[in-house]
Amino acid sequence: MHGMLAWDDLRYFLAVDRHGTHAAAGRALRVAPTTIGRRLAALEAAVGVRLLRRTPEGLVPTEAGLRLRTHAERVEAEVLASERELTGADQRVAGPVRITSGDGLAAYVLVPRLVELRERHPDLVVELRAELRVLDLSRREADVSLRMSRPREPALLARRLCDVPFRVYGSAAYLARRGRxxxxxxxxxxxxxxxxxxxxxxxxEAWLDKHVPQAHTVLRASNSTTLLAACAAGHGLAVLPELFAPHDSRLESLLPRATGLPVRELWAVTHPDLRHNARVGAVLAWLAAVFPRPR
Incomplete structure (x- = not known):
């Protein structure tokens, strides 16, 4: 080994190991792919061995990389635990706080109501990440996560915010063309x-498969915002959350008494190390005001 290992270099190595490419790792860490490549090259020069090899599926660790990963993950766990402990003790409602949710919830509910949070706490900087995958709270990928089901991780702190009924929706233009x-x-x-x-x-989706097994699908979308937009544009009917579908005035709710339409639960989830953090507390109090109490 030719030099001291830097935590930043280990962090970049772990990101590439988990995501498979410089570009994906860069997106996860919010840095340029060229920075990832440069820091990995510096890391390999420091340890004197090749740590990653290129395959058709992406970059994978070599034998030396696998050994380094074990140590790097231990370092990561200690660094993140220290960050959580220090952040958890922070009593200032100022600085960054990371919130994650699905794209539809972010676009139609959270963003319009964020004005209230920012007016109450003008020094708070909200980082809103709208994505489908469940982010790792132990790795500080998010401080508060909004999930449409109760978290399975028993160590996390979870607060049920509200019920989210689903309904069948169609646009006025579609219904005029095809009938109600x-x-x-x-x-x-x-x-x-x-x-x-x-x-x-x-x-x-399970409800639709059960009750409309021969549904004629004309368009598929990878996120809720696009799904809602496609339904509102008149492409067809859709099963959407009552929580944010009414935000588009073109949509009309159909069959209010339809059997078995799902009702999901919305949960706010955070890491126990952040239970006393003032920024997280401010966000949780705001969320309690945004969403109705569970029935």
Whole structure:
């Protein structure tokens, strides 16, 4: 080994190991791919061995890389634990706070109401990450995560915010063109806008598979915002959350008494090390005001 290992270099190595490419690692760490490549080259020069090799599936660790990964993950755990402990003791409602949620929730509910939070705490800097994957709170990928199901990780702190009923929606233009269904049995005659594989297996998709097994799908979308936009543009019917579908005035709710439409739960989740953090506390108090109490 020719020099001291720097934590930043280990962080870049772990990001490439987890994401497979310089570009994906750069997106995760919010740095340029060229920076990732440069720091990895410096790390390999420091240890004197090759740590990653290129394959058709992306960059994977060599034998030396696998050994380094074990040590790097231990260093990461200690660094992140220290950050959480120090951040958790911070009593200032100032500086950055990371919130993550699905794209539809972020666009139609959180962003319009963020004005209230910022007016109350003008020194708070909100980092809002709208993505489908569940972020790792132990790695500080987010401080507060909004999830549409109760978290499975028993160590996390979770607060149920509200119920999220789903309804069948269609645009006024589509209904004028194709007619308004009056019963579930008529839904098979209509075009449908549905999620792609990224949202397969969700309760709303399970309901549609059960009650409209021959649904004529005309468009699939990878996120809720695009799904809602496609339905509102008149491409077809869609099963959407009542929480944010009404924000587009072109959409009309159909079949309010339809059997078994899912009702999901919205949860606010944070790491226990942040339970006394003033920024996280301010966000949780704001969220409690944004969403109605569970029935």
């Amino acid at each position: 269904p009056s019963a579930v049995r008529e839904l098979g005659r209509h075009d449908w806008v549905r999620p792609d594989a990224t949202l397969a297996g969700t309760p709303q």
